[in-house]
Amino acid sequence: MPMAIRVEGLVRGYGRGKKRIEVLQDYSMRVERGEIYGLLGPSGCGKTTMLKVILGRLRPEAGSVAVLGAEVGTTECTVPGSAVGYSPQEIALYEDLTIAETLLFHGRLQQMLPQQIAERQEWLIEFLDLPPAGRQVGKLSGGQKRRTSLAVALLHQPELLLLDEPTVGVDPELRYRIWQHLREIADAGTTVIITTHYIDEASQADCVGLMRDGVLLAEGRPQELMVQYGHTSLEETFLHLCRRSNVKEVE
Amino acid sequence: MNLGRVRAIAARKFASLKRDHRTFAFIIIMPAIQILLFGIAIGQPPVGLGVALIGNEATDIDDDLMIKLGASESLIIHDEYTSAEEARSAIGEGELWAAIVVSDNGVIEVHLDNSNQQVSSTIMVEVRNALTEIMEEKGITPPVEIADPVYGDKEPAFINFLAPGIITLVCFMFSLILTTMSFVGERYDGTLDRVFAAGTQPSEVLIGHMIAFTSILIGQVSTVILIAVYGFDIPLNGNPLMVFVLAMLLGWSAMCIGMFISTKATSEFQAIQLNMPFMFLVLLISGILWPVEALPGWLQPISWSLPTTWTAEAFRSIMIRGWGFEQTVVAGAFVYNIVFAAIMLMVAAKSLKTQD
Numbered sequence: 001m002p003m004a005i006r007v008e009g010l011v012r013g014y015g016r017g018k019k020r021i022e023v024l025q026d027y028s029m030r031v032e033r034g035e036i037y038g039l040l041g042p043s044g045c046g047k048t049t050m051l052k053v054i055l056g057r058l059r060p061e062a063g064s065v066a067v068l069g070a071e072v073g074t075t076e077c078t079v080p081g082s083a084v085g086y087s088p089q090e091i092a093l094y095e096d097l098t099i100a101e102t103l104l105f106h107g108r109l110q111q112m113l114p115q116q117i118a119e120r121q122e123w124l125i126e127f128l129d130l131p132p133a134g135r136q137v138g139k140l141s142g143g144q145k146r147r148t149s150l151a152v153a154l155l156h157q158p159e160l161l162l163l164d165e166p167t168v169g170v171d172p173e174l175r176y177r178i179w180q181h182l183r184e185i186a187d188a189g190t191t192v193i194i195t196t197h198y199i200d201e202a203s204q205a206d207c208v209g210l211m212r213d214g215v216l217l218a219e220g221r222p223q224e225l226m227v228q229y230g231h232t233s234l235e236e237t238f239l240h241l242c243r244r245s246n247v248k249e250v251e
Numbered sequence: 252m253n254l255g256r257v258r259a260i261a262a263r264k265f266a267s268l269k270r271d272h273r274t275f276a277f278i279i280i281m282p283a284i285q286i287l288l289f290g291i292a293i294g295q296p297p298v299g300l301g302v303a304l305i306g307n308e309a310t311d312i313d314d315d316l317m318i319k320l321g322a323s324e325s326l327i328i329h330d331e332y333t334s335a336e337e338a339r340s341a342i343g344e345g346e347l348w349a350a351i352v353v354s355d356n357g358v359i360e361v362h363l364d365n366s367n368q369q370v371s372s373t374i375m376v377e378v379r380n381a382l383t384e385i386m387e388e389k390g391i392t393p394p395v396e397i398a399d400p401v402y403g404d405k406e407p408a409f410i411n412f413l414a415p416g417i418i419t420l421v422c423f424m425f426s427l428i429l430t431t432m433s434f435v436g437e438r439y440d441g442t443l444d445r446v447f448a449a450g451t452q453p454s455e456v457l458i459g460h461m462i463a464f465t466s467i468l469i470g471q472v473s474t475v476i477l478i479a480v481y482g483f484d485i486p487l488n489g490n491p492l493m494v495f496v497l498a499m500l501l502g503w504s505a506m507c508i509g510m511f512i513s514t515k516a517t518s519e520f521q522a523i524q525l526n527m528p529f530m531f532l533v534l535l536i537s538g539i540l541w542p543v544e545a546l547p548g549w550l551q552p553i554s555w556s557l558p559t560t561w562t563a564e565a566f567r568s569i570m571i572r573g574w575g576f577e578q579t580v581v582a583g584a585f586v587y588n589i590v591f592a593a594i595m596l597m598v599a600a601k602s603l604k605t606q607d
């Protein structure tokens with residue numbers, strides 16, 4: 001299976017000299033095509049910075065980052081572009097637009113035809129249980145906004161989905177449906193990277209990565225990780241890994 | 252450059268602007284109010300200035316002066332004072348602005364409260380006009396005669412100098428205010444990240460915004476010019492279309508500065524503060540309140556680097572002198588605004604691209 005994302009020895013921080021803040025230090029990660037990759041990590045661990053590097057928004061300071069078979073920042077790279085669907089951690093919607101206008105705007109940015117946008121809109125509203133398309137985004141509830149934000153990322157059916165905490169504030173029934181849908185599109189070849197706080201949610205992923213302070217502590221299939229460290233749950237495994245990394249830091 | 256994406260961004264921004272009724276009203280009505288207030292408050296001669304006239308029985312000038320000056324709307328003539336000393340102390344108490352004293356040998360002395368240049372100059376113009384008329388009636392030719400001016404009126408009105416500058420200032424200021432906060436929010440709420448993830452170029456974002464803002468700019472510029480020219484009778488001897496187009500170009504220059512500020516500011520509050528240096532530079536060194544020729548040498552290049560300096564000069568030339576493109580001052584202003592806007596747009600695009 002070819003790699004969807006291959007990050008090796010990535011270094012990225014902000015500022016220079018005394019003001020320098022290191023965010024990612026020698027970060028490596030591998031995501032296969034057509035898999036769901038669950039990235040677990042607390043706020044401020046560098047998840048968003050890493051996603052922005054993959055999106056070509058931030059340049060890596062060292063290391064190599066290849067996305068969908070091409071180095072980021074090269075002309076061959078299809079990301080950023082219509083190959084990727086991105087749902088930022090912030091809701092990232094224009095509050096004054098209606099749901100329909102929001103989808104129309106993003107559809108146009110992706111060069112979709114009006115007909116295609118209309119078809120996808122109908123399906124997404126049904127699937128994500130969204131209010132009528134004429135409703136203004138600013139007047140939606142938190143959960144509805146979160147789902148509209150997800151709808152934007154799914155709109156143009158990209159090969160690669162980067163979802164930064166898409167299930168915060170979404171009810172369990174709908175979260176189950178979202179995961180079911182992600183599974184379906186992953187089976188059809190879409191690669192999904194999903195960041196989350198919920199460990200039980202991450203255990204449904206094909207591969208999980210635990211991120212802490214800008215490094216990936218462990219990466220692998222949930223079952224294999226549990227066996228490797230001799231625990232019966234993913235939660236215990238991660239607790240174990242966190243403790244071990246604390247000990248290393250002290251030494 | 253992908254036109255589909257530019258169109259999408261312009262349409263989205265326009266929908267947002269249209270929905271924000273308060274901002275929309277503010278941004279159209281404020282320039283109109285500003286130019287209305289300017290026309291009403293600035294440039295009209297002051298009225299009701301108290302002036303003492305102290306005659307002299309040895310001459311017959313005082314009766315004529317009384318009639319001529321008494322007819323002036325600006326002055327209220329007091330004849331109850333009998334000596335120059337008495338009148339001067341009344342000026343000292345703030346009861347009068349001036350005293351006109353006719354001496355034994357027919358020389359006319361003017362004693363002034365010279366604390367307000369506009370008031371003094373109004374009084375002096377009235378006195379000079381009255382004396383010129385009296386001399387003409389007596390068949391005496393005045394030693395200096397002002398011929399018909401090549402450009403402008405025989406009595407140069409300050410408002411005619413000021414009006415093109417104020418139009419420049421208002422067009423610049425509101426275009427800047429309109430755009431200066433464009434992406435301050437979007438840079439931090441993730442919406443811009445999403446737009447970039449779709450492969451959109453920074454220049455496409457900027458040009459999309461410019462197109463949406465231009466719809467408002469047309470309204471602003473038209474209102475300001477129509478009120479100034481047709482509401483206050485400010486001369487427009489040249490081509491009105493040229494004034495309109497130049498005002499639009501200036502608006503675009505301001506827009507590009509505004510968008511640049513917007514890519515740098517870390518909060519909306521900071522964006523407003525970053526506007527201030529531009530506003531003050533434009534107000535003070537662009538030849539809007541006082542001629543550029545009066546600036547010290549080292550300040551001249553800074554003044555001429557501002558698009559407003561070129562525009563104010565060109566507006567004056569088009570509106571008062573009636574000049575067209577054949578004059579460098581006019582053509583230069585068009586070219587400079589286009590070049591300035593293009594360079595500023597590139598700088599803003601670069602700034603929007605590099606996030607850290």
